[in-house]
Amino acid sequence: MTRPASASLSPVPRTATAEVHDVIKQRILDGHYRAHEYVREASIARELAVSRTPVREALRELVSEGWLEAIPHHGARVVAWTEKDAREVFELRLVLEPMAVRLAGGRIDAERLARLEALAGRMEALVERVEADPAVRNEIAFLNHDFHRLLVEASDNLRLASVLESVVRTSVIRRNFGNYDLDNLRRSMRHHREILEAIHAGSPEWAEHVMRAHLLAAQALHVRPPEPGGDQTPDH
Template identity: 40%
Template sequence: MAHHEASLHTIPPEPPRSADDVYTAIKDAVTSGQYGPGQYLREEQLAKSLGVSRTPVREALRRLDADGWVETRPNYGVRVKMWTLHDAREIFEARLLVEPYLAGRASLSIGASDIERLRTLADAMLAITQQPSTPESSEAWFTANSEFHAIITAAGNNARLDRSLRSMKETPLIKWTFGTYSDEDRVRSARQHFEIVRALEQRNAAWTEAAMRCHILAAESAVLDRREGERPPS
């Protein structure tokens, strides 16, 4: 991929005032795709765009590097991380270790209002699968799916594991993997959401954990098998 200078625009509606604000502003721009994989981020341009000095920008880029959002290349600069199949495998592996466990815990304490919201989201995602796929419908699916899983993991009552999982899911890689779903994959995923809701309703931890595990394994297969099949022969 050819490297190119970032075309930087003012990111937030108001200039950020702290290093944390700068960190969040740049991360949000990466998450939204405003800065694509391999795109270089220059301190001076970012500082001007954000209305701050270069010091908080430098600190923010260091944090983003440590968190895996960007990578520093000696003699070249800082660029948005270029995600690979290896990264996707690692995220699915981590999800399989954490998310089913939190789902099982959630079944023991999740409230009726949360279960009703989950059912509403599952209905919405199923309805989306019955329409032609468009960028708008894909975004609506992604938003609903993200909320669905966030409700469940938050109900697992382990804030540290939930934060870790949310951090992994914030990466642009998640949208990249979701973009590989076929219509059949989306229908299957939508139906699996209903099984997860049913298991939660029954307060059955083993069933909920198994349903979530199967859901993630199916997603992993859909994404990685297709991406590997697209690789040119070596």
């Protein structure tokens, strides 16, 4: 469908609240703000040269999205990532992401597939530098997020992509590859390549099964299995 001519004349200007929101969220993702660290309204307003109103609104939005939590009489602080969070995220991803990849396998275009190939190659090269330069793990984590996001977007299912974006961005970015040794990282990269091979081969079901194996391997590194016969009471 052709967009109305007026829609392409100029981009919609971003509000101060949106700008502040994105800065704070990116700092959380980068690890600039740590778990349980307070994000101070006055400090942010002074640093970004804005009034306190857009900062207050941005903090409120980040609380509603789950990035921050409001502590009465103290302010907003970064939410800590718990094992319960990881367990819930993987429960969702194991259902939804293989489905998204199966859909993507039948709908992906050549341009997006080429971008996925490029991302896979960049991550593979970085993995071989991990032992000499552990800091590249963070770059791998961001590229990995982009890889998964592009795959999900290729499903051409906006609702599915929206749900998974909110889930994947926390599990893939906030939890970096600190739990992965070199063998784990190389296996993860092989999974990426096999997913792309399955798509090239025209087998969405193959791609779906590889994504499920990929997520199960990640889950094993991030979530402790329940003890046999143990108490299944959720974490608090």
